[in-house]
Amino acid sequence: MISAIILANDRIDGPARADFTARCLGSLVEACVQGLVADAVLIGEPGRNLGQIAEDAGCGFIETANAPQGLREALAQLRRDHVLLLSAGYAVDRGFADELDELFAYDAGDAPRTLRAAPNSFATRLLPRLSKSAGIIAPRRILTQIDSSFDMDRLARKLKGADLATRARRLS
Numbered sequence: 781m782i783s784a785i786i787l788a789n790d791r792i793d794g795p796a797r798a799d800f801t802a803r804c805l806g807s808l809v810e811a812c813v814q815g816l817v818a819d820a821v822l823i824g825e826p827g828r829n830l831g832q833i834a835e836d837a838g839c840g841f842i843e844t845a846n847a848p849q850g851l852r853e854a855l856a857q858l859r860r861d862h863v864l865l866l867s868a869g870y871a872v873d874r875g876f877a878d879e880l881d882e883l884f885a886y887d888a889g890d891a892p893r894t895l896r897a898a899p900n901s902f903a904t905r906l907l908p909r910l911s912k913s914a915g916i917i918a919p920r921r922i923l924t925q926i927d928s929s930f931d932m933d934r935l936a937r938k939l940k941g942a943d944l945a946t947r948a949r950r951l952s
Contacts (some may be wrong), residue, residue: 781816782810783883787932788824788868791849798828798867800869800951805837807871807948817842817881819859823850824868833932841943848926859911863920867932870897870914870948879946884916892918898949914948916941 788801801822811817819898820839834841840857844850855863862884866872872895883893895915913936926935 781860781880782818782862783815783860783920784786784820784839784864784866785851785854785858786820786866787847787851787869788822788828788830789845793813795841797829798830798833801830802833802837803951804866804868804871805833805839807876808866810874811872811877811880814877814881814882816877817864821854821857822868822934823847832876851926852874852924855920858920861920862917863923864895864915864917865910865932866895866915866948870895871895871951872915872948873898873946875938876944876946880917883944890919890922892916892922892939894936894941894943895946895948896943911947914949914950917944933940 786801786804813821819924821837821842822830822834823842826843827847831841831843842850868917892935894913895913897914899911916932916939918939
């Protein structure tokens with residue numbers, strides 16, 4: 781149904797740790813087993829030994845310090861028309877695979893969806909739109925138009941997609 785791109789070099793406070801990247805990929809296993817995630821590509825900075833993690837996970841790997849360039853390369857390699865962009869500092873919560881299945885069973889439109897970070901403060905529980913964007917599901921043709929100043933929150937605002945009910949946990 782979808783392809784996944786894991787961005788291991790998009791965090792403001794620095795790249796995600798290698799163990800976070802492995803846990804992020806691991807959180808997608810249920811969706812892969814159910815046939816909802818067809819393939820995945822990991823994008824990471826050079827010198828972080830992420831190639832071995834990608835190989836162990838059975839996904840593609842693009843090693844680059846330039847996340848937007850890596851994203852363009854990854855989008856060209858994918859098998860599906862809908863794409864999950866996921867920051868490697870997050871892991872999808874249980875229920876993601878079920879929501880993804882329902883999304884494509886009943887909607888399957890081109891409307892982008894935003895995967896928000898699980899609330900970690902009182903303010904974000906009251907106003908969930910304040911929570912950080914951990915991922916985005918969108919058609920590949922829309923994502924190919926991302927400019928060089930790629931940022932998950934900015935992209936979510938630009939696409940104006942509805943939020944998924946499922947959240948993603950920040951890995952720490």
